[in-house]
Amino acid sequence: MGYRTHKCGELRASHKGETVKIAGWILSKRDHGNLLFIDLRDNFGVTQVVAHPQSPVFSILEKLRIESVISITGEVVLRAEGTTNPKLPTGEIEVVAKEIEVHSEAEVLPIQVAEGYDNPEDQRLKYRFLDLRRERLHNNILLRSKVIASLRKGMLNQGFTEFQTPILTASSPEGARDFLVPSRLHPGKFYALPQAPQQFKQLIMVAGFDRYFQIAPCFRDEDSRADRSPGEFYQLDLEMSFVTQDDVFNAIEPVLSGTFNEFIDKSKVDQPPYVRIPYRESMLKYGNDKPDLRNPLIICDVGEIFKGSNFAVFANAVEAGKIVRAIPAPSASSKPRSWFDKLGDYAKELGQAGLGYINFAEDGAKGPLAKNLDEARLNKIKEVVGLKTGDAVFFTCDEPEKAAKAAGYVRTRIGEDLGLIDKSLYKFCWITDFPMFEYNEEDKKIDFSHNPFSMPQGGLEALLNKDPLEINAYQYDIVCNGVELSSGAIRNHRPDIMFKAFEIAGYGKEVVEQKFGGMLNAFKYGAPPHGGCAPGVDRIVMLIAGEPNIREVIMFPMNQQAQDLMMNAPSDVTEKQLRELHIKINAPKK
Secondary structure (H helix, E strand, O other): OOOOOOOOOOHHHHHOOOOEEEEEEEEEEEEOOOOEEEEEOOEEEEEEEEOOOOOOOHHHHHHHHOOOOOEEEEEEEEOOOOOOOOOOOOOEEEEEEEEEEEEOOOOOOOOOOOOOOOOOOOHHHHHHHHHHOOOOHHHHHHHHHHHHHHHHHHHHOOOEEEEOOOOEOOOOOOEEEEEEEEEOOOOOOEEEEOOOOHHHHHHHHOOOOOOEEEEEEEEOOOOOOEOOOEEEEEEEEEEEEOOOOHHHHHHHHHHHHHHHHHHHHHHEEEOOOOEEEEHHHHHHHOOOOOOOOOOOOOOOOOHHHHHOOOOHHHHHHHHHEEEEEEEOOOOOOOOHHHHHHHHHOOOOOOOOOOOEEEEEEOOOHHHOEEEEEEHHHHHHHHHHHHHOOOOEEEEEEEEHHHHHHHHHHHHHHHHHHOOOOOOOOEEEEEEEEOEEEEOOOOOOOEEEEOOEOOEEHHHHHHHHHOOOOOOOOOOEEEOOOOEEEEEEEOOOHHHHHHHHHHHHHOOOOHHHHHHHHHHHHOOOOOOOEEEEEOOEHHHHHHHHOOOOOOHHHHOOOOOOOOEEOOOOEOOOHHHHHHHHHHOOOOOOOO
């Protein structure tokens, strides 16, 4: 029979009376004196095994440690009445052990594999091969494989063709830090691991391939975050020729919703078309450019209402060019004073001087601001913010970017505190119309605000005739539940427009040719209008799995210091290796 006739998640009541052979790891042992129960686990599930004391199997199982690998031959029987386990697909049966093969005896475990133990993360990463045996994490990795298969199927159904782009490439002059690879054959020169296949996928369009995609590995030497893994990550990279922004949206929306629909109740997932929100509107209403639309709260600008009011702090700030944002708190009037004070302390943690508020209680408006505002202004605030008696409202006041950002964080905090966010929903949106340029106060110059290779709205004419700070680009982000899944753009495929855009940002023609000569050279020989995006695979799986940390959906992640504790990377190399690469180490003194 080899190692097994059935998998551990396969046996059912219909197999009663059959002699079977199953193989796996010992998940748990329960010695009831006259019976020994074993939960045997493999990749496909768990089966309960029972051994009687008179069986020669009993003494062997009794001595084996948890996580030892065995095969059990025995008869499938129905569990006694009252002992079935409805949580397991195999919960109606058990296997009475008759024979055993011990394939591998486990030593004492350095971390616990059973669910319910909170192992330190450094130990989990060091012994990741054990950590991956835990049911939740094991299922996350299996889910990841299924998600990638679903995305690939969706792309093929949309008429895309899968291609692979180089891993060893040239260092990029823009973006995050590169991971560099020294060249043995070309002393003193380096390859770089691609931060993304950006230039290659655009060149694929220039080469005449119409719709490209790949599940692409990307490498960036950047700090870790809860939704970003240091070192490497994967994205659904795609590019399309002869497309507008709408064409890109229409192509990718069915793929994303289709994948989420496979693993989530369809009624909980936004279906195409997704909401489209211009960048400036998003910053006003939500305080950021990746809004969580499950939160119903809408931020409002109320600076005009405070202008000339008796509340001098806000009135003077508005005259000085600052803004006031209002964040509603529906039905929060009955909250204790401590709740209002805690939100004020939270605002101070965000760098604000505090957080003003008005409580529209049944017996009148209350709070630090209410006594300094006349009835007309109070009523105007209720009207503009959409408040009713029993609601409260909070205010941030600062420079535009700081006030908007703080209001966004406070909006999230209020939504969570008041239980307004339905965690079971998946709300998608596109953020569009990003500014092409922004003013750099530190350097006193105009800079690109997002992606320098995007097509400006209005093309060359806009660059020649409009105020650069009023020009938007065909740039867009796709967001789900406050998580940015992807940035994308309609590309600037014309050298004349590219030269002008870089000129506005202070780059001469010779600098552009030096840094981006490969792309420019390709565009000179006929480039189609093209665009695309690249949703992050790791983030998609993280959302579907309901995990707050991206490391929980990556098989072998690095820690927050970009170290692989299991394989001991990065590591020292030998002097011989360094000599072959013509490299000398100049490490900082400890």
